[in-house]
Amino acid sequence: SASGAxxxxxxxxxxxxxxxxxxxxxxxxPESKLVLSxxxxxxxxxxxxxxxxxxxxxxxxxxxxxxxxxxxxxGLYGCSGDLNEVFVYGGGLFRSSALEQ
Numbered sequence: 001s002a003s004g005a006x007x008x009x010x011x012x013x014x015x016x017x018x019x020x021x022x023x024x025x026x027x028x029x030p031e032s033k034l035v036l037s038x039x040x041x042x043x044x045x046x047x048x049x050x051x052x053x054x055x056x057x058x059x060x061x062x063x064x065x066x067x068x069x070x071x072x073x074x075g076l077y078g079c080s081g082d083l084n085e086v087f088v089y090g091g092g093l094f095r096s097s098a099l100e101q
Contacts, residue, residue: 014046014058015039028057032075034065053086054079 007019008026018024018036025039026047039045043059050056055065057076064079065087079085 010047010049010055014048016045016047016055028060028063028076032063032077034074034076055085055087 003020005018005020009017009019009022011017016026017039023039024036025042025045026034027037027042028044029035037045044057046058047055047065048058048061056079057063060076062079063076064085065074066077066082066085067074067087068084
């Protein structure tokens with residue numbers, strides 16, 4: 001199982017926060033990168049959960065979280081039909097691998 005530093009919570013306000021420190025939010029920065037920074041009610045920290053399971057940045061609705069499972073890198077890229085954009089909450093974790101089965 002992942003350590004607390006590798007676990008995140010999606011809150012009702014649309015922020016994705018570190019489970020080990022809920023004052024830290026996933027934040028979009030230039031070059032499609034995501035960082036953890038202090039939650040500041042920034043538009044670059046609020047995500048919209050789509051029916052498809054995709055998490056799109058509210059400030060840039062055409063950009064979705066995309067996780068490259070092989071490299072272990074998550075970034076923000078143009079939304080497409082890529083399975084790596086789909087995050088499903090189950091068993092206390094976000095998982096996209098469940099959709100492959």
